[in-house]
Amino acid sequence: MRVVVTEQFTAYLNMQPETFTPGQEIKGVTALYLLNSGSAVEPADEEARQAAAPAADGDGDDGQGAGGEDSQAPPQERPAAGADSEVILAWVGSAPQRAAEEIEREEDEEDPREDLLARLQEIEAGDGYPAGASxxxxxxxxxxxxxxxxxxxxxxxxxxxxxxxxxxxxxxxx
The missing domain is CATH 1.20.5 (Single alpha-helices involved in coiled-coils or other helix-helix interfaces)
Known part of the structure; x- marks a missing residue:
C-alpha cells in the first residue's frame, strides 16, 4: 500500500513527531495509518484506494480526536479476505485475538501464505517478547x-x- 503526501504536515508516530512533505511517498503500515487518520495524503495504488473508500462514507471521526490516546491503534475495520499481508498485519497490530481470526481465515484459503501465517502465529502466541529486557x-x-x-x-x-x-x-x- 502506498500514499502520496499532498500538503506538508507533522504527525506523531509512536510519540515522535515526523514531518511529511508534498510529493513524499509513504508505504506500508504508516501509509495505512495516515490514510485512516485523515492526513493530507492521496492513495497511490489500488490497495490504498480500496482502503480509502470506506473512509469516504463517514466523517472520519472515530471519537479519538487529534492526538488522542488511541491514535496509533490498528484500523477498526477488518480487511477483506485475501488483502495484502501488510494491510492484514496493520489491522491485527499486536492483538492475539485478531491474529487468531486471521489465522483461521488464511488457513481456509486455497493457497495460504505461509509467511503471513508464521507472523500471525507469532502475534497470537505473544511472540516471546522479552519483557523487561535491556x-x-x-x-x-x-x-x-x-x-x-x-x-x-x-x-x-x-x-x-x-x-x-x-x-x-x-x-x-x-
Missing part, C-alpha cells in the same frame, strides 16, 4: 521485522516509562 536485547529481538517492532512499541507504551532511544529505533522499523 534496550539492546529488545533491538536484537525485533531485528528489522515491523511486526515485532509494533509489538515492542506497544509494550513500551504500556510500560508507563517508554525508553526514548528504543522508541525512536523501533519507529524507524515501521
Amino acid at each position: 534496550v539492546d536485547a529488545v533491538k536484537t529481538w525485533a531485528g528489522t521485522d515491523p511486526v515485532r517492532a509494533r509489538i515492542a512499541l506497544d509494550a513500551e507504551d504500556a510500560s508507563g516509562k517508554p525508553r526514548s532511544t528504543l522508541v525512536a529505533h523501533l519507529t524507524k522499523l515501521l
Whole structure:
C-alpha cells in the first residue's frame, strides 16, 4: 500500500513527531495509518484506494480526536479476505485475538501464505517478547521485522516509562 503526501504536515508516530512533505511517498503500515487518520495524503495504488473508500462514507471521526490516546491503534475495520499481508498485519497490530481470526481465515484459503501465517502465529502466541529486557536485547529481538517492532512499541507504551532511544529505533522499523 502506498500514499502520496499532498500538503506538508507533522504527525506523531509512536510519540515522535515526523514531518511529511508534498510529493513524499509513504508505504506500508504508516501509509495505512495516515490514510485512516485523515492526513493530507492521496492513495497511490489500488490497495490504498480500496482502503480509502470506506473512509469516504463517514466523517472520519472515530471519537479519538487529534492526538488522542488511541491514535496509533490498528484500523477498526477488518480487511477483506485475501488483502495484502501488510494491510492484514496493520489491522491485527499486536492483538492475539485478531491474529487468531486471521489465522483461521488464511488457513481456509486455497493457497495460504505461509509467511503471513508464521507472523500471525507469532502475534497470537505473544511472540516471546522479552519483557523487561535491556534496550539492546529488545533491538536484537525485533531485528528489522515491523511486526515485532509494533509489538515492542506497544509494550513500551504500556510500560508507563517508554525508553526514548528504543522508541525512536523501533519507529524507524515501521
